[in-house]
Amino acid sequence: MDWRDLPPLSSLRAFAAFAEEGSVVAAGDALGVSHAAISQQLRSLEAHLDLVLLDRSGRALALTPDGIQMADAVRQGFGGMISMAQVLTGARAAQPLHISLTPTFAASWLMPRLPRFREKFANVDLMLNPTPKLADLGPDGVDLAIRHGTCDWPGLECEMLVQSPIVVVAAPSLVGTDGPVPKPADLARLPWLEELGRSEADSWLEQQGVHREAGFGMTQLPGNLLLEGARSGQGIAVTVRCFVEDDIAAGRLRVVALEDAPGAGYYLVTKPGVMRPALKSFVQWLRREAKADLNRDQS
Numbered sequence: 001m002d003w004r005d006l007p008p009l010s011s012l013r014a015f016a017a018f019a020e021e022g023s024v025v026a027a028g029d030a031l032g033v034s035h036a037a038i039s040q041q042l043r044s045l046e047a048h049l050d051l052v053l054l055d056r057s058g059r060a061l062a063l064t065p066d067g068i069q070m071a072d073a074v075r076q077g078f079g080g081m082i083s084m085a086q087v088l089t090g091a092r093a094a095q096p097l098h099i100s101l102t103p104t105f106a107a108s109w110l111m112p113r114l115p116r117f118r119e120k121f122a123n124v125d126l127m128l129n130p131t132p133k134l135a136d137l138g139p140d141g142v143d144l145a146i147r148h149g150t151c152d153w154p155g156l157e158c159e160m161l162v163q164s165p166i167v168v169v170a171a172p173s174l175v176g177t178d179g180p181v182p183k184p185a186d187l188a189r190l191p192w193l194e195e196l197g198r199s200e201a202d203s204w205l206e207q208q209g210v211h212r213e214a215g216f217g218m219t220q221l222p223g224n225l226l227l228e229g230a231r232s233g234q235g236i237a238v239t240v241r242c243f244v245e246d247d248i249a250a251g252r253l254r255v256v257a258l259e260d261a262p263g264a265g266y267y268l269v270t271k272p273g274v275m276r277p278a279l280k281s282f283v284q285w286l287r288r289e290a291k292a293d294l295n296r297d298q299s
Helices: 009-021 024-031 035-049 065-089 103-120 200-207 223-231 245-250 277-298
Strands: 097-101 126-130 144-149 157-163 166-170 192-195 218-221 236-240 254-259 265-270
Touching: 009 024, 009 035, 009 065, 024 035, 097 103, 097 277, 103 126, 103 144, 103 223, 103 236, 103 277, 144 277, 157 277, 192 200, 192 223, 200 236, 218 223, 223 236, 265 277
Parallel strands: 097 126, 097 144, 192 218, 192 236
Antiparallel strands: 144 265, 157 265, 166 236, 166 254
């Protein structure tokens, strides 16, 4: 590393504050300096890099495409330093673990197992945030996100926890118990259920080249109610297969379509760097639970 290539830290700090706060005035307030000082540091950084990081053509400053990339790099750099300092000094030790996860995963997988975590780690405080929205894993934000996908989250570390494809399911009262699986065009004439904040149902139908028929509505509801609605025949649902294995085996639900994306499943998503002790304990416990499930399935 050639340290002479590193821009002045004061300029990087001012730029990071501007990118975070959105204006030179707010950045100055955040750092306790004048907005004129922030403007000077921003120009100094642009001169050092010989890049235009800010678009000054409008009424308010905005990041250029180069500025957006630089802001992401600076955010990761400073974020890593802040996280490490907090780990080393123990500043975050007393804070609860902030876990972001989908409502369906929380209700169907985590909550039934959570008493076993409490038996081993009674002193670890947890803050569970069940939401379909992707979380910001910043230094002062979420510690861990549990998301379904294929590990395509740039700048973050991900580890497979539960491998399971997406399935489209319906109660036999809607699609019957015997005979061929209904075609997508036939399914489009039935009611559908969808988790709030998601669009899997319409996306799946569009991939099949069909659209929902008029007069057969979509019901959006929290993820923990989605499967209850599907079991009672209120509509067709798109969900993760591991949550409905027992229902399929018992005949309460029938698979009408399967999306087997390679590598699809629930991942543990964290920001790069050293985990604080409580997070490390929680992640290790999740791994053991997932491994125990896999061993039971294979036995």
